[in-house]
Amino acid sequence: MTTKALIEELHRLIDSKKDDEAILNEVYEILKEDNAEGKTDWWDNLTEEQQQELDRAEEEIKDPNNLIGHKEAMEQARKWLKK
Numbered sequence: 001m002t003t004k005a006l007i008e009e010l011h012r013l014i015d016s017k018k019d020d021e022a023i024l025n026e027v028y029e030i031l032k033e034d035n036a037e038g039k040t041d042w043w044d045n046l047t048e049e050q051q052q053e054l055d056r057a058e059e060e061i062k063d064p065n066n067l068i069g070h071k072e073a074m075e076q077a078r079k080w081l082k083k
Contacts (some may be wrong), residue, residue, distance in 0.1 A: 001058065003043070004050075014027065
């Protein structure tokens with residue numbers, strides 16, 4: 001999901017909870033606390049190219065054809081570690 005799409009989805013989710021003050025207060029407190037501590041999101045420290053690559057990777061993992069079983073993954077990892 002791109003940053004823009006994520007923001008739009010967050011807006012949609014918040015709008016859908018406009019009658020649930022408790023949830024809105026929780027979201028507000030989370031964001032307020034994060035901003036107050038001067039934290040930056042690791043995503044913001046990535047280049048545009050890195051963000052796009054992660055977005056592509058996220059889309060790829062949604063395709064069941066791209067998934068492999070645990071056994072095969074472990075075999076591949078063993079090969080990589082032997083190099």
